[in-house]
Amino acid sequence: MTAPAQSDAEAPTAAPAPSAPGTVDDARTGSVAGAVGRRVGWSALVVVVSIVVLLVIWWAGLKIFSIDPLVGKTPADVWNFFFDNHPRLGVRPQSQTAGQARSDALSALWTTLTDAALGFVVGMVVALVVASLFVLFDAFEFAFMPIAMLLRSVPLVAMAPLILLIFGHTKVAITLVGTIVVLFPALINIVLGLRSAAPEALDVIRVNGGGRLSALVRVQIPSALPNLLAAVRISVPGAMVGAMLGEWISGFSGFGGLIATAHGLGHSTEVWALAFVGVVVSIALYAVVSVIESAALAAWGPDAGRS
Template sequence: MSQAVPIRAVAAEPTDEHYSFRVRAIQFLYDKRPVILTTLGLLLIWQVGVTVFNVPVYMAPSPIDIIGAFQANGMTLWRNTLPTLLEASLGFIVGNLVAILLAVWFVHSPTAERAVYPIAVFVKAIPIIAVAPILVLIFGNGLTPKIIIAGLICFFPTLVNMVQGLKSASPAMLDLMRVLSASPSEVLWKVRLPSALPFLFAALKIAATSCVMGAIVAEWIGSTFGLGALIIDSTYNFRSPLLYATVVVAAMLAVAIFSMVSFVERRVIRWKPVATQ
């Protein structure tokens, strides 16, 4: 008579998928140990320094105070993170999309490049903190000026990199496409865009962090919600732990967008050498 296998023993056996996930997690932590240890060391020095020198909390809160601010103001931080994330994401999409379309236009029309490129440079030269009040006066305190400001910060680096990337296509490949009587659209999709992708993703990584900064700067000008508004409110009310916690959330938001761009880059540019990524 055969014996039944205990259910508990079967359930306790880890699957290959779970084992693989644990291995990848351990490998990731092992690879990142220098930055993890450095970060923990800096936090320890910060905590000890604030404690030993008895620095007032309103001047420089300790890491423990900041953790306490996260616990006490978790919902406030979350409510103000969502608007900033929306503004930064839409600004990132709109600013980069306009830059890519203009770059394609410039490559196919040197006259357009000579006519419009200097204007783009002039707009970039204007401090964004000076542009923000103008856009608020024109569009009000709604979502539109914040998206435009975040998009403006993303726009110029992507435009410059994309133009350079589209022009970096191999002359031999361009000559071959002409011999094969390829249309301009075929040259664009099969030669110029693949050559421009490394330049594009380099610009998108810059834009990934810049769009969050643009959204926060826009929120400083007359907004009552978002991380930028929370930074202003915490500063004027001397709530330093909440101020530092808000800054940490903003940085984590920028890192999250940067990581998403890097993830897409690894999936799209498979021919790029690992050492250059």
């Protein structure tokens, strides 16, 4: 006697095939690697093109405006300043060798990078804290924003001497100048990111009894990651500018101090050389941060794990 045939509803279903171990992690790793690879190639191209365009504009500007060679130095003069042991008269002081010129520039660059890093970190932390307070407390934004706009409306060149007058020619003053440069662009970007969180996600937090702080930590800060990384990217060159400005006004250390000293001694080629190196370093830092931004967004951004 044969057993009755089972109906489709009663038929046993096959167990789902187990997913291969590491599939999600492999997909995410591949996505991050692909994003980084694409960004590295694109950033390298941007750096090269930017430097070429800068050199062309530099050379053309000297020719078009017929700038006196005693004041306006060419890219060739800058190259000779750093690498020619026997340059023509006026390119470099005779008592200074090419090796000494490079050593002084590298030492000053390290100081400026340190000052810029301090201003960048403090500025980003303050921007994130203030932006969070804007979201948590409406009254805080109402009270703080006019002060922020007032500070923003004062030219930094006019504000920096006052900062140095109050705090003296110290690292604190230079860091504060860099912080001010970083703070306001970062603050605007982060506030926009925090307020771009999906209303549905915020409603879920409220329905489950969460307050504004819980919504900020669980939803708004993660959703603001693209804006936060964009703020980091645009603030890095600003931190370099702020550090050099503070050093230039104080006149003692870093690229800014070295430029102020060279200008006072009439070493025009050194001024141009240091300014050019500062611009190239800012472009390179921007490119590096762009690569880090791409990796972070590929790993944790809204489209993380997608090819």
